[in-house]
Amino acid sequence: MTTRSIDFILSVYLPCDDPDNLVEFTKCLATIAAIIADSNVEAAFMSGDFNADPRKAFGGELSRFCSENDLICVDEELLPKESFTYLREAHETRSWLDHILTTPAARRTVVSVKIDKGVYCSVYEPLTVNCNFGVIVGKTIIITDTEASSYSLGKQRPKTNRCIYSTIM
DSSP, X not given: OOOOOOOEEEEEEOOOSOGGGHHHHHHHHHHHXXXXXXXXXXXXXXXXXXXXXXXXXXXXXXXXXXXXXXXXXXXXXXXXXXXXXXXXXXXXXXXXXXXXXXOHHHHTTEEEEEEOTTOOBTTBOOEEEEEOGGGSOOEEEEEEHHHHHHTTTTOOOOTTOOEEEEEEO
């Protein structure tokens, strides 16, 4: 009947930046794109360890992926170019592996992004994002009888329930 739009957050962990992992890395990106397309969402966040430093090969792949799929890497957009989320002092290694990608609708909610230097988890410094979800306008979602049955473990809905209406705020 009418398309539905449900906001979601996807947590990711992608393969390490190594030429042997390129095929698997791009398959993971394709899976993310398919999830977004199949879900028909407007405001989506994808966050986690993309293992894609903007200064290295997988960072370039991630940048192309964002361009091709109308996504925004908000941490790269808002943080200084020399930022890093991975610090391995023993090897003097600093990399920017963690990222927050958004759809344009989700990007409008982002107020700020920072790397939390006060929290140290193993060799990672976590990204934090501050959002104002009040800027997302509530939507009416119409789920048809056929769709609704798939949400109730295969139980068929009565024909009188042609549609279920719900508002997301």
